[in-house]
Amino acid sequence: MARVLFENVTKEFGSVKAVNDVSLEIQDGELLCLLGPSGCGKTTTLRLIAGLETATSGRIHIGDTDVTRFSPKDRDVGMVFQDYALYPHMNLADNIAYPLKVRKVREAARMERAKEVADHLRIGHLMERLPGQISGGQQQRTSVARAVVHEPRVFLFDEPLSNLDAKLRLESRGFIKHLQQEMGVTAVYVTHDQAEAMALADRIAVMQDGVIVQIGSPLEIYRNPQTSFVANFLGSPPMNLFDAEVRNGSFVGSSFELDAKGVKEHSALNDGDSVTLGIRPEHVRVSPKPMKNSIASELYAFEALGPESILSFRIDEQLLVARAFGDDPPEIEMGQTAYLSFEPRHLHLFNEHGSRVNAD
Amino acid sequence: MDDLTKRGNHILSVRAGVALLVPAFVFIGLFLFFPFIWVFLISFTNRTLLGAAAQDPEFVGLGNYLRLFDFSRWMRSGEFGHSLYLTVIFVIGSLIGQVTLGLAIAFAFNRRRGKLREIIYTLVTLAWILPETAIGFTWTAFLDGRRGTLNAILGAFGIEGVEWLLEFPLLSITVFNIWRGTAFSMLLFSAALGNIRPSYLETADVAGAGPWQRFRDIMFPLISPQFVTALVLVTLWTFNVFTPFLLTGGGPAFGSDIIAIHTYRVAFQFFEFGRGSAIAVIVMTINLILAASYLFGLKRKEVAT
Ligand SMILES: Nc1ncnc2c1ncn2[C@@H]1O[C@H](COP(=O)(O)OP(=O)(O)O)[C@@H](O)[C@H]1O
Numbered sequence A: 001m002a003r004v005l006f007e008n009v010t011k012e013f014g015s016v017k018a019v020n021d022v023s024l025e026i027q028d029g030e031l032l033c034l035l036g037p038s039g040c041g042k043t044t045t046l047r048l049i050a051g052l053e054t055a056t057s058g059r060i061h062i063g064d065t066d067v068t069r070f071s072p073k074d075r076d077v078g079m080v081f082q083d084y085a086l087y088p089h090m091n092l093a094d095n096i097a098y099p100l101k102v103r104k105v106r107e108a109a110r111m112e113r114a115k116e117v118a119d120h121l122r123i124g125h126l127m128e129r130l131p132g133q134i135s136g137g138q139q140q141r142t143s144v145a146r147a148v149v150h151e152p153r154v155f156l157f158d159e160p161l162s163n164l165d166a167k168l169r170l171e172s173r174g175f176i177k178h179l180q181q182e183m184g185v186t187a188v189y190v191t192h193d194q195a196e197a198m199a200l201a202d203r204i205a206v207m208q209d210g211v212i213v214q215i216g217s218p219l220e221i222y223r224n225p226q227t228s229f230v231a232n233f234l235g236s237p238p239m240n241l242f243d244a245e246v247r248n249g250s251f252v253g254s255s256f257e258l259d260a261k262g263v264k265e266h267s268a269l270n271d272g273d274s275v276t277l278g279i280r281p282e283h284v285r286v287s288p289k290p291m292k293n294s295i296a297s298e299l300y301a302f303e304a305l306g307p308e309s310i311l312s313f314r315i316d317e318q319l320l321v322a323r324a325f326g327d328d329p330p331e332i333e334m335g336q337t338a339y340l341s342f343e344p345r346h347l348h349l350f351n352e353h354g355s356r357v358n359a360d
Numbered sequence B: 001m002d003d004l005t006k007r008g009n010h011i012l013s014v015r016a017g018v019a020l021l022v023p024a025f026v027f028i029g030l031f032l033f034f035p036f037i038w039v040f041l042i043s044f045t046n047r048t049l050l051g052a053a054a055q056d057p058e059f060v061g062l063g064n065y066l067r068l069f070d071f072s073r074w075m076r077s078g079e080f081g082h083s084l085y086l087t088v089i090f091v092i093g094s095l096i097g098q099v100t101l102g103l104a105i106a107f108a109f110n111r112r113r114g115k116l117r118e119i120i121y122t123l124v125t126l127a128w129i130l131p132e133t134a135i136g137f138t139w140t141a142f143l144d145g146r147r148g149t150l151n152a153i154l155g156a157f158g159i160e161g162v163e164w165l166l167e168f169p170l171l172s173i174t175v176f177n178i179w180r181g182t183a184f185s186m187l188l189f190s191a192a193l194g195n196i197r198p199s200y201l202e203t204a205d206v207a208g209a210g211p212w213q214r215f216r217d218i219m220f221p222l223i224s225p226q227f228v229t230a231l232v233l234v235t236l237w238t239f240n241v242f243t244p245f246l247l248t249g250g251g252p253a254f255g256s257d258i259i260a261i262h263t264y265r266v267a268f269q270f271f272e273f274g275r276g277s278a279i280a281v282i283v284m285t286i287n288l289i290l291a292a293s294y295l296f297g298l299k300r301k302e303v304a305t
């Protein structure tokens, strides 16, 4: 058990800065998700912790030790790779016990421990099989079993569920969370799937172009995204974002005008400023009757998902997505005009650089 | 099978297919099978190139074979048994040398790029593909006692040279053959090691394995099919190699009389076609056994994985 500390860590591959001046503290026993689109530097960050990459500059600590120059074998971490990396020539027992073997644990003792972990992950009955003879979900568990068998100080997961089908993914993410809490081990979990990150993480670090743009609890990030990128990355469907200009106490878009009254952040803006308005789909109110301070638009698509419905409206070249809960969606026909409105407190404002505008 | 063949819509009829194969079979028969039968038949005669036995060879039954396996004399210099004995040493020496060296180079430069790798790979591969006469001449010059390059180098360190080809003929041709053939093992292992998924090795690193454990537990088992291939093919090739003839001519005093040279001598220097054919038949049998064990090994590997 240990915290992990990054101090101004940069990793360059030639001219590419895969990780750019990242400082980060992962608490002891915490599960931190690194979330971001493909190529933003998540895997590189994870590999820096494992020692599979060496930082170009900056320092990395695990526990109280500066491990910046340590090789992987001296870092005492367990890692689950995206492709599981199970050895095809070893049966499950040998695969799981391998970290114990290299630590020169006696055969009997390591087999006993491997069996114990495998039983816990419900693969104990497969110990004699080769990796090619078990299902994807079982391979994934085997890989996890091997990563935890020697009780490392830190667990590292690199998109461990991305090769599973949707149903197994839900199941597996539950068991990873359970295992991590049960063992009380610090864990870093890389994913590009925001739902996975929301479900698993104690805290999420959102990455973009090698930089951590925001870090916080899932709800904190969901409620107060600090940039329009974060706002758009979390949530499914994502937050609606529309460009507008501040003019005489209103937000004027290409085909709408909204009164800024009641929007606290408005005080921090001047006339003529460009802003991006953000509104989460669940905060969009849809009414068939004309409403004050609303946007009129025709229904473009309707998806009934059971517990909720997704309604899309067309505003110029963009879609504005609304989400209605319950099995009693607003009664609007395709092509019919609806009036979309929202409470001022639900509106997110971002300036022209994409940063959140806060009230003065 | 794709949809076309499943529905029986072959592009060619079976008959047309067979017709197209016939020329190939005729040529294979003519150039491979027929000579084999011919050699086999000759091996039961006393046929020679010149003299009465050339015109009208006599059937001698197993005479040639009994002569080869005449244990009262077969280990004497220049005899069949002695040649086999030299060949075994030559093959084992070459095999160990080529496979170890090839593996060592491939391992040392695994997942590394750079000038040094380029240079070494080019040199080793050149040794493999240069024409035999050119390298035969070069090596004779290299090992020459009085003006050879090797002795000149040794001389620079104050070590007195020797007549390598005369005093250590078998060692000389073995070293030569290792030099000549290492490229095959090197390229084979190099490709095999390059095909190992990086995550396998990284998992081992994270698990705490050192370089030796990583090699023993992960890399070697994963390249073991190529290892078996190298063992068998190098044995097969080395067993049949004739190039050392260019260095030593099989001598001195039959000191490097490996089996290919021996066969050549008996058949084309002494012109005893009958006995030469008997040797060829035995050599072919050994080759067949080696090849069969290789194919059998491959089958078993396929079944296992
Ligand atoms: N070994 C490498 N050599 C060169 N560039 C790399 C290497 N590994 C990663 N990169 C680059 O670094 C950036 C971040 O990669 P990565 O950490 O794998 O992103 P992610 O896991 O978020 O998809 C990418 O632009 C990628 O091309």
Ligand SMILES: [Mg+2]
Residues within 6 Å of the ligand: A039, A042, A043, A044
């Ligand atoms: Mg990645």
